[in-house]
Amino acid sequence: MDVIMLDSSESSNSRGSRGEDLLEDDEEEEIKRTLNSVMDELVDDVVLGLCFETHRSCKLGTLFLDETDIESENLYRIVDQVGLDVFGQLPQKKQLECICPNCSRNLAASRFAPHLEKCMGMGRNSSRIASRRILANTGKQENVASDNDSEDNKDDNDWSYAVDRKSKKSRKDRSGNSPRRGKISKLKNGDGAIGQHDTKMGSSHTTEASGQIFHLYDSMTLDEKKSILIQQCGVISEHTKKMCTRSHRCPQHSDEQRRMVRMYLLGSQHGGLLDVDEVQVDIDGYEDGDSQSLRESLQWEAASNPSPADSTSTTHSTGSRKRKKGKGGKKKGAIARSSPSSMYEFNIH
Amino acid sequence: MSDDRRVRDAQMRATINQKLVETGERERLKELLRTRLIECGWRDQLKAHCKEVVRQKGLEHVTVDDLVSEITPKGRALVPDTVKKELLQRIRTFLSQQSNI
Numbered sequence: 001m002d003v004i005m006l007d008s009s010e011s012s013n014s015r016g017s018r019g020e021d022l023l024e025d026d027e028e029e030e031i032k033r034t035l036n037s038v039m040d041e042l043v044d045d046v047v048l049g050l051c052f053e054t055h056r057s058c059k060l061g062t063l064f065l066d067e068t069d070i071e072s073e074n075l076y077r078i079v080d081q082v083g084l085d086v087f088g089q090l091p092q093k094k095q096l097e098c099i100c101p102n103c104s105r106n107l108a109a110s111r112f113a114p115h116l117e118k119c120m121g122m123g124r125n126s127s128r129i130a131s132r133r134i135l136a137n138t139g140k141q142e143n144v145a146s147d148n149d150s151e152d153n154k155d156d157n158d159w160s161y162a163v164d165r166k167s168k169k170s171r172k173d174r175s176g177n178s179p180r181r182g183k184i185s186k187l188k189n190g191d192g193a194i195g196q197h198d199t200k201m202g203s204s205h206t207t208e209a210s211g212q213i214f215h216l217y218d219s220m221t222l223d224e225k226k227s228i229l230i231q232q233c234g235v236i237s238e239h240t241k242k243m244c245t246r247s248h249r250c251p252q253h254s255d256e257q258r259r260m261v262r263m264y265l266l267g268s269q270h271g272g273l274l275d276v277d278e279v280q281v282d283i284d285g286y287e288d289g290d291s292q293s294l295r296e297s298l299q300w301e302a303a304s305n306p307s308p309a310d311s312t313s314t315t316h317s318t319g320s321r322k323r324k325k326g327k328g329g330k331k332k333g334a335i336a337r338s339s340p341s342s343m344y345e346f347n348i349h
Numbered sequence: 350m351s352d353d354r355r356v357r358d359a360q361m362r363a364t365i366n367q368k369l370v371e372t373g374e375r376e377r378l379k380e381l382l383r384t385r386l387i388e389c390g391w392r393d394q395l396k397a398h399c400k401e402v403v404r405q406k407g408l409e410h411v412t413v414d415d416l417v418s419e420i421t422p423k424g425r426a427l428v429p430d431t432v433k434k435e436l437l438q439r440i441r442t443f444l445s446q447q448s449n450i
Contacts, residue, residue: 030354034361039436040425041366042375046383047424050392051416054399058411063403 103134136228137245225265234261365444374443378436385432395424 057063079088096109102119119133220228228234233244235253244253369375386392402419403411 030358030361034358034365035437035440037358037362038365038369038440039433042379042382042436043425043428044421045379046386047395047421048417049383050395050399050424051413051420054396054403055411055413055416058403058408061408063400063408 103137132227132231133245136231222266229262229265233258234265236261365440368447369440369443372443372447378439381439382432382436385435386428389429389432391424391427391429391432394427395420398423 054063078086080086081088083090085091097106098109098112099106100112100115100119102116105115107115228243231247233246233248233250233253235244235250235257236242237244244250246252248258366375369378399416399420402416406415
């Protein structure tokens with residue numbers, strides 16, 4: 001009933017007859033009051049709900065749980081200033097490098113995951129490669145105190161042959177293992193003139209400084225050197241006097257530099273052995289093994305070139321494949337030219 | 350006159366409340382009010398006040414009645430005008446809809 005009355009009052013209001021103005025105002029006032037009281041009831045309901053909630057949490061002991069002491073509140077206050085982050089620090093570029101927990105090398109963050117795959121041995125062949133690399137690294141560090149295993153290997157020809165075969169296999173595996181690395185080396189090979197210049201510089205330097213640098217590695221046995229050179233680039237830096245621990249296809253050093261180092265390390269050892277005339281080494285077998293290892297390394301270099309193209313062919317477009325093939329062909333030709341000469345040089349030794 | 354008015358007032362309020370409850374509009378309005386009050390920070394303010402009351406009375410001795418009597422006046426006063434206006438508007442439209450049917 002009242003509702004209808006209310007409606008009628010509103011409609012009469014729109015009609016606006018002047019004589020009823022006072023009465024309408026009165027009614028409007030009344031309606032407002034009524035509505036306000038209705039609303040207050042609603043508010044009271046909500047307040048009551050809050051009171052129940054507070055009382056409950058009070059009795060459960062959870063009311064003051066979210067409060068902390070002033071000290072820690074000040075310590076962890078959220079900073080709201082222009083130019084600072086919420087911790088009150090200046091936003092600075094984080095260094096995008098991380099240290100590998102396995103081999104403790106410093107790596108760009110973007111390369112970290114692929115490196116970890118290889119280093120930790122999560123990938124297909126990486127565990128074998130990684131363990132081999134670790135072994136080589138430790139061998140390099142403890143080069144003076146060469147461990148018993150390598151000496152055993154030196155004595156036992158069959159055993160070392162088996163090792164060689166294994167390593168050959170692993171090298172083949174690795175050549176197909178990392179298409180990205182292959183791409184990078186290709187890219188670097190692209191800027192030929194500078195690279196070649198570097199190579200010449202490097203090789204001349206190595207010849208001058210070779211006497212100083214290489215004698216550092218004299219204490220290592222031939223097997224150790226071989227195993228290191230099989231796995232690593234091995235080019236010896238003039239500044240740090242250390243071997244490059246990257247793979248054979250490391251873009252910093254050229255094939256020629258690598259060949260020089262191999263010649264010096266394996267060759268000088270060869271000469272040294274002849275001079276000292278150590279009893280334990282059978283020279284014929286030794287020479288065989290040497291040339292074999294060289295052949296292997298050359299084989300590997302030749303085999304490594306087409307393989308990245310193969311492995312990437314599924315992922316890349318035909319255009320890029322064509323380009324790659326062209327480059328690969330060029331590279332192969334260069335190696336084919338260089339390989340007999342190096343073999344020859346080595347045989348002279 | 351004032352007696353008459355009071356009776357009419359009570360009658361009208363009862364009718365409106367009845368309508369609101371019958372149609373379920375009251376629950377809807379309450380929910381709306383609750384969200385609005387949380388949005389505008391009313392609830393946090395009142396909760397802080399509740400905590401003060403609890404501290405005064407002691408955690409063990411506080412009752413719901415204490416809380417209600419302490420909080421309700423403050424709660425009513427703290428409701429922002431915009432929320433009040435919106436709620437009144439909703440009630441008005443609801444009532445006019447009801448009388449049209």
